[in-house]
Amino acid sequence: MNAHVASLSPASFETGPAVVVSNLLRSYGNRVVIERLNLRIERGEFVALLGESGCGKTTLLRALAGLDAIQGGRIVAPRRPAVVFQEHRLLPWDSLWRNVALGLQTPDARERAAEALTEVGLGDRLDDWPRNLSGGQAQRVALARALVQQPELLLLDEPFAALDALTRIRMHELVANHQPGVLLVTHDVDEAIALADRILVMRNGAIAYEHRVARGSSTPISRSELLGELGVNSHSSH
């Protein structure tokens, strides 16, 4: 794990990409999960990562988060990324605002947590316990906890599964307002089409397909084309 997330030079701090991955290798023992993977995400860019289960999506996300050691290549990110996991992972013994403020070192932590909770529509429940929340509410608190860190890279591991369609879109707008680079791991093609600027399909530990979504274009990406890319035994030669 040591030093695989290097810092960019100060000059590029304001304008550089949110993350650059080059030639990434990730393996468990002899089993190679990710091989020769390259990826660059700009600030403010929303990237959706699709793929069958077991293709290495979550492995990639964990490597970007710095949670697992990598066996080769480089991951360069300006700062520690924020992560929203599949499960909300709220601390059951802390009130909502303390959960959101977890890791904030500033004296105004409570105010900032309150602000973030208001953004996700839970500003009136600062002192409530996590166990009184529904699954979707808990996931929104987890999102607030990530956003309050003002990350330049936000990693989302299917966090919107518990949200209804409307809330999902509101949360997406919220993420977009904060302008981090986003990597959203999902298995939901429609969610990817609706939210992302760029859609990647991962197969056999590498990025097999890439599509840039033209916002406002009258010809949206073909859903069937994406589904084809996700199909089992696809013979396409990417």
Place this chain on the structure above:
Amino acid sequence: MSNIELSDIDRTAIGAEGGPSSRSSEVARAPASAKSKLGARGLQLLSWLAPVVLVVVWDWLAQAGFLSPHVLPAPSKVIRTAFKLATTGTLLNDLGVSLLRAASGFVIGTAVGATLGILVGFSRIAEAAIDRSVQMIRAIPFLAVLPLVIVWLGVGETQKIFLVALGVTFPIYINTVLGIRQVDPKLLELGRVQGLNSVQLIRRIILPGALPSILTGVRYALATAWLALVVAETIGAQSGIGFLAMDAREFLRTDVIVLTIVIYALIGVAADGIARFLERRLLAWHPNYGAAR
């Protein structure tokens, strides 16, 4: 008693892994008892009435002379004795002495058990160095070492406090280690993602996560402390509840003996009540303990 306490530990372990599981079993049982809903209040009443009847019958048997006062005194006589000893005798003083012994031993045992438990819980090296020895000593029923303790320390206060501390150390130790070890690794991972350092990780995630288990240890330790005190006081005490009982034995005063037994029971119940109160206060966030909002 130890069986009941063990199942408490099990329940906590399950509760910490997946809180809802213990809940759902309660829900699953509800429909079966709903059938006897009409009789539910009656059954509740009966469960309280039965012991009252038992005491009344006992009292009548003793008053009527069917029960020799040398075997069992009448409950009413025990109550009269309690008032007499409390007002003219040394009952309150003896009670104070006993409570002080229990409290001193409990504090010492908790300090030792928690310190060892935290060391072993956090450090694999400490575990290798300490845990096996502690487990070996734990295998000894702690009351079995009483003769040895008397050789070491005589029959003074030190011997009594030592025995209580010995009984308290192990449940605190085991539950502290267990609590630290069963903290959800996903939450630890989250702590790292949020950039917590080791001290913050311990303070914000590990200790609160271990608290339910530690409090279960406290509750079990309170029961053990009491048991240790009874045994320790029965041997060579010059004061205390146990002394009162042994002194009464000399004069076949079964009313005093029964009184001391009842006092031991009441203080045990009170100690358990304190432990439950602590759980409700400190674990208000926990679905199995906290008051529902």
